[in-house]
Amino acid sequence: MGSATSEVPSQRTPLADAAEIGLKIVVVGGFGVGKTTLVRSVSEIRPLNTEEVMTQAGQGVDETAGVERKTTTTVAFDFGRISLNERMVLYLFGAPGQERFWFLWDRLFSGTLGAVVLVDTRRMADSWYAIDRLEHHKTPFVVAVNRFDDDPSRFSLDEIRQALALGDHVPMVDADARVRSSGKDVLITLVDHLYTQALSREGTQ
Secondary structure, three states: OOOOOOOOOOOOOOOOOOOEEEEEEEEOOOOOOOHHHHHHOOOOOEOOOOOOOOOHHHHHOOOOOOOOOOOOOOOEEEEEEEOOOOOEEEEEEOOOOHHHHHHHHHHHHHOEEEEEEEEEEHHHHHHHHHHHHHHHHOOOOEEEOOOOOOOOOOOOOOHHEEEEOEEEEEEEOEEOOOHHHHHHHHHHHHHHHHHHHHHHHHHHH
């Protein structure tokens, strides 16, 4: 992934004493799509991550086409935190992308309010499993297309929606996982989506 200036604050924000609402959010997607980068860029605390250096043991097991320069991989999950306001806090969990770790996903989805599916247009098919599992669990989600500098294709959001067979009710946004403000916009899109769904459910009761 090309270099970019990450807007990580010089000082991490301590959790406010008034915080009383914690929302669990999961970031999912294919291998090497930028999940760890997204959690790291938006977290107001030093993120907990389980990245390990990739070894020869993963050759022939992990599909690295399109992400050949990747040297580390998440083997459990990433964890970060961001305060939306004085009362509401998002707890972020980044899921591992390799197929051999997918068995962790169902447990990670437990108690999850919503999810972000991070998409790399160079490896679009890697997103299908994440979308399938979220729909199986009936977990609301948004799709964020992580735009890479070295991606020669420039598919529109409508084209990506069609390729992923997503309904119009699923919000989609462009993103740069390296940039804090972009990551925050993705999370705000998800929270707005969850709020709209909550209002809709209230209206039907």
